[in-house]
Amino acid sequence: MSKDKKMVKEITPQQEDFSRWYIDVIKKADLMDYSPVRGCIVFKPEGYEIWEMMQKELDSKFKETGHRNAYFPLFIPESFFQKEKEHVEGFNPELPWVTEAAGEQLEERLAIRPTSETMIGHMYSKWIQSYRDLPLLINQWSNVVRWEKRTLPFLRTSEFLWQEGHTAHETEEEAKAETMQMLEIYREFVEDFLSIPVIVGQKTPSEKFAGAVETFSIEAMMKDGKAVQAGTSHYLGTNFSKAFDIQYLNRDNQQQYAYTTSWGVSTRMIGAMIMVHGDDKGLALPPKVAPTQVIVIPIGPAKKREEVTEKCMELMDGLKQAGVRVRMDTSDQSPGWKFNEYEMRGVPIRIELGPRDMEKGQVVLASRISGEKKFIPQEQLNKEVLNMLDDIQKQMYDNAKSFMDSHFSSVETIDEMKAALEKQRGFVLAGWCGSEACEHQVKEETGATSRNIPTVVTEHKGKCLVCEEPAKHTVVFGKSY
Amino acid sequence: MSKDKKMVKEITPQQEDFSRWYIDVIKKADLMDYSPVRGCIVFKPEGYEIWEMMQKELDSKFKETGHRNAYFPLFIPESFFQKEKEHVEGFNPELPWVTEAAGEQLEERLAIRPTSETMIGHMYSKWIQSYRDLPLLINQWSNVVRWEKRTLPFLRTSEFLWQEGHTAHETEEEAKAETMQMLEIYREFVEDFLSIPVIVGQKTPSEKFAGAVETFSIEAMMKDGKAVQAGTSHYLGTNFSKAFDIQYLNRDNQQQYAYTTSWGVSTRMIGAMIMVHGDDKGLALPPKVAPTQVIVIPIGPAKKREEVTEKCMELMDGLKQAGVRVRMDTSDQSPGWKFNEYEMRGVPIRIELGPRDMEKGQVVLASRISGEKKFIPQEQLNKEVLNMLDDIQKQMYDNAKSFMDSHFSSVETIDEMKAALEKQRGFVLAGWCGSEACEHQVKEETGATSRNIPTVVTEHKGKCLVCEEPAKHTVVFGKSY
Numbered sequence: 001m002s003k004d005k006k007m008v009k010e011i012t013p014q015q016e017d018f019s020r021w022y023i024d025v026i027k028k029a030d031l032m033d034y035s036p037v038r039g040c041i042v043f044k045p046e047g048y049e050i051w052e053m054m055q056k057e058l059d060s061k062f063k064e065t066g067h068r069n070a071y072f073p074l075f076i077p078e079s080f081f082q083k084e085k086e087h088v089e090g091f092n093p094e095l096p097w098v099t100e101a102a103g104e105q106l107e108e109r110l111a112i113r114p115t116s117e118t119m120i121g122h123m124y125s126k127w128i129q130s131y132r133d134l135p136l137l138i139n140q141w142s143n144v145v146r147w148e149k150r151t152l153p154f155l156r157t158s159e160f161l162w163q164e165g166h167t168a169h170e171t172e173e174e175a176k177a178e179t180m181q182m183l184e185i186y187r188e189f190v191e192d193f194l195s196i197p198v199i200v201g202q203k204t205p206s207e208k209f210a211g212a213v214e215t216f217s218i219e220a221m222m223k224d225g226k227a228v229q230a231g232t233s234h235y236l237g238t239n240f241s242k243a244f245d246i247q248y249l250n251r252d253n254q255q256q257y258a259y260t261t262s263w264g265v266s267t268r269m270i271g272a273m274i275m276v277h278g279d280d281k282g283l284a285l286p287p288k289v290a291p292t293q294v295i296v297i298p299i300g301p302a303k304k305r306e307e308v309t310e311k312c313m314e315l316m317d318g319l320k321q322a323g324v325r326v327r328m329d330t331s332d333q334s335p336g337w338k339f340n341e342y343e344m345r346g347v348p349i350r351i352e353l354g355p356r357d358m359e360k361g362q363v364v365l366a367s368r369i370s371g372e373k374k375f376i377p378q379e380q381l382n383k384e385v386l387n388m389l390d391d392i393q394k395q396m397y398d399n400a401k402s403f404m405d406s407h408f409s410s411v412e413t414i415d416e417m418k419a420a421l422e423k424q425r426g427f428v429l430a431g432w433c434g435s436e437a438c439e440h441q442v443k444e445e446t447g448a449t450s451r452n453i454p455t456v457v458t459e460h461k462g463k464c465l466v467c468e469e470p471a472k473h474t475v476v477f478g479k480s481y
Numbered sequence: 482m483s484k485d486k487k488m489v490k491e492i493t494p495q496q497e498d499f500s501r502w503y504i505d506v507i508k509k510a511d512l513m514d515y516s517p518v519r520g521c522i523v524f525k526p527e528g529y530e531i532w533e534m535m536q537k538e539l540d541s542k543f544k545e546t547g548h549r550n551a552y553f554p555l556f557i558p559e560s561f562f563q564k565e566k567e568h569v570e571g572f573n574p575e576l577p578w579v580t581e582a583a584g585e586q587l588e589e590r591l592a593i594r595p596t597s598e599t600m601i602g603h604m605y606s607k608w609i610q611s612y613r614d615l616p617l618l619i620n621q622w623s624n625v626v627r628w629e630k631r632t633l634p635f636l637r638t639s640e641f642l643w644q645e646g647h648t649a650h651e652t653e654e655e656a657k658a659e660t661m662q663m664l665e666i667y668r669e670f671v672e673d674f675l676s677i678p679v680i681v682g683q684k685t686p687s688e689k690f691a692g693a694v695e696t697f698s699i700e701a702m703m704k705d706g707k708a709v710q711a712g713t714s715h716y717l718g719t720n721f722s723k724a725f726d727i728q729y730l731n732r733d734n735q736q737q738y739a740y741t742t743s744w745g746v747s748t749r750m751i752g753a754m755i756m757v758h759g760d761d762k763g764l765a766l767p768p769k770v771a772p773t774q775v776i777v778i779p780i781g782p783a784k785k786r787e788e789v790t791e792k793c794m795e796l797m798d799g800l801k802q803a804g805v806r807v808r809m810d811t812s813d814q815s816p817g818w819k820f821n822e823y824e825m826r827g828v829p830i831r832i833e834l835g836p837r838d839m840e841k842g843q844v845v846l847a848s849r850i851s852g853e854k855k856f857i858p859q860e861q862l863n864k865e866v867l868n869m870l871d872d873i874q875k876q877m878y879d880n881a882k883s884f885m886d887s888h889f890s891s892v893e894t895i896d897e898m899k900a901a902l903e904k905q906r907g908f909v910l911a912g913w914c915g916s917e918a919c920e921h922q923v924k925e926e927t928g929a930t931s932r933n934i935p936t937v938v939t940e941h942k943g944k945c946l947v948c949e950e951p952a953k954h955t956v957v958f959g960k961s962y
Contacts, residue, residue: 033604037556037591042604045549045619052550068526069533074593074624074640075518096556096582098593102575102628110518112555112579112593123514123523138526143555143624147583159555 011344013280018224022275023153029283029345031270032153039151039158043267046345047154049291050270051161055141057193057288058163058265061185067137067165072119074143075110080118083243087117090210094146112145117211117236117262120166121244128258130249131170135178139165144266154271155228155481162266168246168258172237175259179235182263183216186231194269195286195396196220196276197404198230199427199476201452206436209262213237219451219476221404222275225425227451227478230272233263271481276400283346284368286396287389294319294385295342296328299335299354312353315363315381322382324389343368348392349385369395414465417477418446427451427478431461431471438466448477492825494761499705503756504634510764510826512751513634520632520639524748527826528635530772531751532642536622538674538769539644539746542666548618548646553600555624556591561599564724568598571691575627593626598692598717598743601647602725609739611730612651616659620646625747635752636709636962643747649727649739653718656740660716663744664697667712675750676767676877677701677757678885679711680908680957682933687917690743694718700932700957702885703756706906708932708959711753714744752962757881764827765849767877768870775800775866776823777809780816780835793834796844796862803863805870824849829873830866850876895946898958899927908932908959912942912952919947929958 011028012020026032031047043051059069075098081088091114098110113119120138128136145159165182169175183200190196198218208215212234220230240246241257250256277284287293296316298308312328319326329338335352342350352364363381365374369392376384407426411417417428428448432438442465443449453473461474492509493501507513512528524532540550556579562569572595579591594600601619609617626640646663650656664681671677679699689696693715701711721727722738731737758765768774777797779789793809800807810819816833823831833845844862846855850873857865888907892898898909909929913919923946924930934954942955 033607035554035600036558036561036603037554040554040556042554043552045551048551049549051552068530070526070529071524071532071642073516073518073521073523074626075521077517080517092584094583096579096591098577099580101577102630103573110577119516122517126514145555149583161552 011280011282014223014278021278021280022271025274025278025282025344026153031283034153037158039148041153041157043161046291047270050273050285050289051267053289053291054193054269055163058185058189059141061189062139062163062165065137065181065185067139067167070138070140071142072116072123072140074113076113076116076119078109078111080122081111083118083121084211084240086239087211087243091115091146094148096145096147113142114144114146115262115264116140116142116164116166117240118244121240121246121260124166124168124258124260125244125246128168128246128248131251133248134168134170134258135174136168137165137178138167139163152271152481154274155268157267160267162264164262164264167261168241169260170248170250170258172259175237175261176235179214179216179233179261179263182261183218183231183233186233186263186265187218190218190220190230190269191397193286193288194273194276195393195400196230196272197397197401199452199454200456201454201476203232203452204432204439204450204473204475206439207450207452209234211236211239213239217452219478220272220276221400221407221427221478222272222481223278223403224275225407225427225479227427227480228268228272228275229451229480230269231263231265234261236260236262277396278346281340282344284396285346285348287348287393290346290348291325292327292345292347293324293389294326294349294351295338295347296326296351296353297335297338297342298328298330299352301355304355308353308355308358311358312351315351315353315378318382319385322386324382324385349388351381351385367392369399410459411465412461412463413468414442414445417442417448417465421446421448421479425479427476429457429459429461429474429476430465431463432473432475433464433467433469434472435464435467438464441466442477446477448479451476451478451480492761492763495704495759502759502761503752506755506759506763506825507634515634518639520629522634522638524642527772528751531754531766531770532748534770534772535674535750536644539666539670540622542670543620543644543646546618546662546666548620548648550622551619552621552623553597553604555594557594557597557600559590559592561603562592564599564602565692565721567720568692568724572596572627575629577626577628594623595625595627596743596745597621597623597625597645597647598721599725602721602727602741605647605649605739605741606725606727609649609727609729612732615649615651615729615739616655617649618646618659619648620644633752633962635755636749638748641748643745645743645745648742649722650741651729651731651737651739653740656718656742657716660695660697660714660742660744663742664699664712664714667714667744667746668699670746671699671701671711671750672878674767674769675754675757676874676881677711677753678878678882680933680935681937682935682957684713684933685913685920685931685954685956687920688931688933690715692717692720694720698933700959701753701757702881702888702908702959703753703962704759704884705756706888706908706960708908708961709749709753709756710932710961711750712744712746715742717741717743758877759827762821763825765877766827766829768829768874771827771829772806773808773826773828774805774870775807775830775832776819776828777807777832777834778816778819778823779809779811780833782836785836789834789836789839792839793832796832796834796859799863800866803867805863805866830869832862832866848873850880891940892946893942893944894949895923895926898923898929898946902927902929902960906960908957910938910940910942910955910957911946912944913954913956914945914948914950915953916945916948919945922947923958927958929960932957932959932961
């Protein structure tokens with residue numbers, strides 16, 4: 001046990017201080033460490049393995065839909081940022097610059113990529129000449145850097161890991177279909193794989209990606225009621241094609257600008273998952289993303305240990321063959337210590353086996369989520385474990401969905417919104433006239449920003465909550481990370 | 482077909498100009514493109530997928546031997562480089578520096594990592610407190626940057642992709658065993674998975690990693706006789722532990738410095754693989770690393786196309802179920818064009834199927850390496866393909882081994898070495914007294930550098946090839962990339 005770990009105090013209860021709770025959990029579960037570089041964290045193995053699970057699942061979904069991976073340079077020449085006006089305005093305040101290399105001043109400063117639209121736009125203009133080169137469907141897994149003022153591990157770090165998809169198409173229709181397809185892949189991934197319910201919708205113009213025509217997002221609600229944007233998909237129209245001259249000869253033998261998209265999710269999903277599912281015991285990992293789904297804990301006196309451990313090994317082998325990710329803890333710590341430890345680490349299922357269980361031919365299964373304990377005949381273990389993993393995955397979604405639904409207000413005026421946000425944290429549905437001034441006033445007065453204009457709205461608002469002019473959209477507002 | 486591709490001329494023959502051949506092949510096979518940033522390439526999907534195959538195989542070998550993945554920051558504070566004297570001298574000339582971020586000058590310059598010993602040393606000093614924290618076995622997949630003066634796609638680029646393992650141990654013995662274990666994993670991977678024979682050995686002090694006690698390497702021979710260092714494993718002793726204060730309480734309750742190692746392979750392996758196996762037709766990919774192992778080409782008149790294509794689909798499904806990576810080309814190009822195209826792209830096996838083959842219930846199998854064509858009953862296809870893939874994997878190794886063996890000279894004096902290198906390209910075995918002066922003189926007079934001191938030497942040399950003093954080591958020399 002390292003000094004570091006010993007120094008971690010008990011986990012602060014969520015109700016007492018949610019931010020402290022979050023930091024306590026990610027430190028105690030050994031997911032990350034602070035680095036000496038401001039705003040950059042170290043992804044420790046326990047944290048990185050969660051990212052590996054996410055990558056594997058998403059990567060297969062991207063490949064199934066015809067995308068291929070590539071890798072573009074980390075450095076972006078300063079002149080590239082000047083080519084798309086909104087893009088440069090959006091990203092300039094966050095860029096780190098390389099000005100010297102190998103002992104010499106560079107002729108042109110190089111930015112560390114905050115996202116790769118510009119570099120990829122430049123390359124696509126070389127690669128795309130004819131409609132036969134389209135669609136071009138490429139994804140990149142990489143690090144990116146945005147020099148953030150306020151940082152929070154996983155949720156907002158100066159360097160983070162992500163994937164960015166960049167596609168080019170013949171028509172607006174195809175590009176829009178791609179934008180929506182990737183948004184749906186994200187929604188499905190976040191809801192099914194991470195058990196996080198989301199609001200799917202379109203960003204307002206002031207919140208869209210710098211350079212996009214339309215940005216769509218999925219928004220998740222943390223247990224403190226704040227929003228995390230869990231993924232975005234951008235329809236870029238011909239903005240970047242015009243800036244980088246991505247022209248192709250179309251089917252009518254005419255030069256035409258390609259329609260492009262980009263879409264990404266990042267390691268901030270790790271933070272969102274923790275804040276949606278975690279509790280005062282610590283982390284809670286949905287089975288599909290948990291690097292360890294089942295922890296086996298042998299119990300009982302030393303003289304019986306060998307026999308019990310042998311049985312545990314046998315049961316583990318069976319589970320592994322059934323495709324379950326299972327580990328055993330044979331350390332000298334007490335069973336009680338181990339129970340707490342793996343609950344804190346969020347392992348979905350615990351299996352206990354002691355001499356008495358062996359006599360009875362049974363094992364004990366305990367769920368991290370319901371706390372339920374079951375005595376199971378050993379020969380039914382695989383089936384019961386697979387069922388319980390499915391149940392936990394579903395329960396975690398249902399719990400998060402109930403939380404979100406019960407922290408959702410619907411208001412007519414900005415005063416009602418203030419009252420709603422004071423009464424309970426969460427999201428607020430309201431009408432909006434479409435003016436930036438009204439949107440800005442909401443932010444000034446309530447601290448909440450527009451999250452998105454939901455694709456599916458059960459209730460349409462007639463008037464803007466600020467100016468009371470006719471509402472153009474029904475919008476979800478919320479405070480955000 | 483893009484303008485870019487059309488502009489690529491025929492492949493220059495290897496004998497005419499090996500460097501031109503290399504560039505022609507990687508461009509024509511669409512593996513990479515130059516980027517606007519000096520020395521940085523774009524890994525296009527056809528090239529990146531080779532890296533993904535390599536990653537998958539190596540990653541599973543690392544995990545099998547108890548290593549876990551993590552991710553450390555891209556930026557390294559300048560002060561970290563000052564802590565290990567040899568390290569700073571070795572890397573300072575190649576570092577790019579971030580001096581400004583978000584519109585402000587940084588108080589301390591940040592280097593872009595050329596390798597992560599310093600950052601990881603800093604973190605390990607926090608994480609390692611007791612012998613119970615050891616061994617610590619961590620690997621990282623990442624980009625790194627070394628501002629190179631002369632660059633060559635894949636083989637030497639300013640930014641490249643790699644993995645770097647970093648481990649800490651209680652004893653010298655354990656750390657040395659780890660160093661050799663990882664070297665052996667690399668040897669096995671390069672020889673078995675990439676079909677590249679290598680010379681395993683220790684680097685001379687002047688060629689070792691900056692800050693290492695001992696560096697071991699595997700050295701491969703390209704078809705122009707030059708060497709590529711395909712992987713390195715470093716025993717770092719307590720050099721970095723002392724520089725970064727990685728101390729732990731040992732089993733006798735004493736503070737002690739940990740013994741560390743590091744080891745890495747990079748995307749330069751892609752370049753080595755091309756230069757070892759490629760020929761005047763283009764790329765040749767060993768089956769184990771080939772993203773596409775089999776290309777299916779339907780043949781015959783348009784009216785029969787549907788029927789033939791259907792049969793091809795059926796055969797492909799069978800191959801996929803047998804674990805073969807297979808694709809079909811149903812484009813309008815002629816069969817002859819397709820034959821050349823996939824030979825150029827290095828696909829190990831081509832399957833042809835036409836109406837006459839259908840009548841006879843056969844298919845045609847063609848090997849990229851031997852050029853052999855076989856007529857096979859359709860029901861034996863899976864078995865024959867799996868056998869042929871195995872054979873090709875082995876043939877490619879044997880061919881490369883024959884080439885290396887026949888380009889290996891053994892000399893007594895520097896004059897003999899010059900004559901040998903003039904007569905034929907390749908490696909030269911010679912005695913060496915151990916002095917840096919003699920090593921330097923070899924480089925000055927012949928252009929060859931010491932590759933390594935082979936672990937297995939069939940012939941021990943008595944005298945140094947330069948000064949004729951007693952030889953301390955028998956060394957492999959060669960010109961290198």
